[in-house]
Amino acid sequence: MDTLKNNTEKILEYLGSDDSLLTFDQPKISKDRLLKPGPDYIDKAFGLSDRNVNTLINLSRIYNHGRLGGSGYLSILPVDQGIEHTGGSSFAPNPDYFDPENIIKLALEGGCNAVATTFGGLSLHARKYAHKIPFLVKxxxxxxxxxxxxxxQIMFGSVSDAWNLGAAAVGATIYFGSEESDRQIVEVAEAFEEAHELGMATVLWCYTRNSNFKTDQQDYHTAADLTGQANHLGVTIKADIIKQKLPTCNGGFKELKFGKTHPDMYKKLASDNPIDLCRYQVANCYMGKIGLINSGGASSGAGDFAEAVKTAVVNKRAGGTGLISGRKAFQRPMKEGIELLNLIQDVYLNDEITIA
Incomplete structure (x- = not known):
């Protein structure tokens, strides 16, 4: 009881004025419509699906590993930023992570369900670690x-290479809305089909990307309606887990004057509350049958712990499946990175924080 009390007090301290997120109880989409995370999640979501036995085994490996193992929630450490943001800008705050073995060690010591990183980083260490923590190859x-x-987004390796590394899953990004998105959709859909045939799970970074999505007044790359539709496209090509940025606004389709909308999208299915906006993302993941993990975002230094707690609370209360947080964890000393990962996990382990 003391551990739970201290855990709750710490979360409240980090939430500060955002503590109303814990009491929000009027979501536009009822939680009764959702498949909620829990110990039986894989059976309910995939038990009657076309995923083969080995894919179910690897999904189980991921969902049953680490501090959140068996809860239906996920805490994943992603470190591919050395490519996406350059190695220097990513690892200058902590040069130890130029060595990819330390990435795996952080995920292990931090109690994560899986580690997501690159072909090069994992291939050097697969024999030592692939049986100790599930690998997710980007x-x-x-x-x-x-x-x-x-x-x-261009391919850096093959699905068969990931399988040979002993990966439990492959991950890929699609920039929905970009000029290249049609090709990316085809490439990733084919890759996911092969991954499932080989018995691996699939994780999709469902990001929006188009310079026209940003106006002088608002950046709609993280609008609930645009990201929700990206999620809906992602689950259509059979992603088993969707990674998405936390929504910060809504009405992108209306303001940018493209796509198709319905008034109920904005009146009956969402409000301005962060939990409602995130629940719209969950709804577009087949009402939670495909797990939504939100990204932790860039490191802002001293505010990282509070931002991580808020993101985890919003995701959990919206019906999401967890967090995939990288820079906030690895751009600091390993001990602090472990503390941050554990803090995120504590939100999902805390029974007092419920689905709204």
Missing amino acids: INHNELMTFPNTYD
Whole structure:
């Protein structure tokens, strides 16, 4: 009881003025419509699906590993930023992480369900660690060495390579809304089909990307309606887990004057409350049958712990499945990174924090 009390007090301390997120109880979409995370999640979501036995085994490996094992929730450490943001900018705050073995050690010591990183980093250490923590191999990346910068996701390896590394899952990004998105959808859909045939799970980074999505007044890349639709496309190509940024606004389709909308999208299915906005993302993941994990975002230094708690509370209370947090954890000393990962996990382990 003392541990739970201290856990709750710490979460309340980090939430500060955002503690109303714990009492919000009027969601536009009822929790009764959702498949909620729990120990029987894989049976309910995938037991009658077309996923083969080995895919179910690997999903179980992921969901049953680490501090959140058996809860139906996920805490994943992703470290592919050395490609996406350059190694220098990613690892300068803590150069130890230029060594990819330390990435795996952080995930292990931090009690994560899985570690997501690159072919190169995992291939050096698969024999030592693949049986100790589930590997999630990121198969495509946006390389930023082209000048001027272009923004495209290209394949860095094959699904069979990931399988040979003993990976439990493959991960990929699609930039929905970009000029290259049609090709990316086809490439990733084919990769996910092969991954499922080989018995691996699939995780999709469902990001929106288009310069027209940002106006002088608002950045709609994280609008609930746009990200929700990206999620809906992601589950359609059979992602088993969706990674998405936490929504910060809504009404992107209306304000940008494209796509198709219905008034009920904004009146009956969402409000301005962060939990409602995130629940709209969950609803677009087949009402929670495909797990939604929100990203932890960039490191802002001293405020990282409070931001991580808030994101975890919003995701959990919305019906999401967990967090995938990287820079906030690895851009600091390992001990502090472990503390941050454990703090996120504590939100999901705390029975007092319920689905709204």
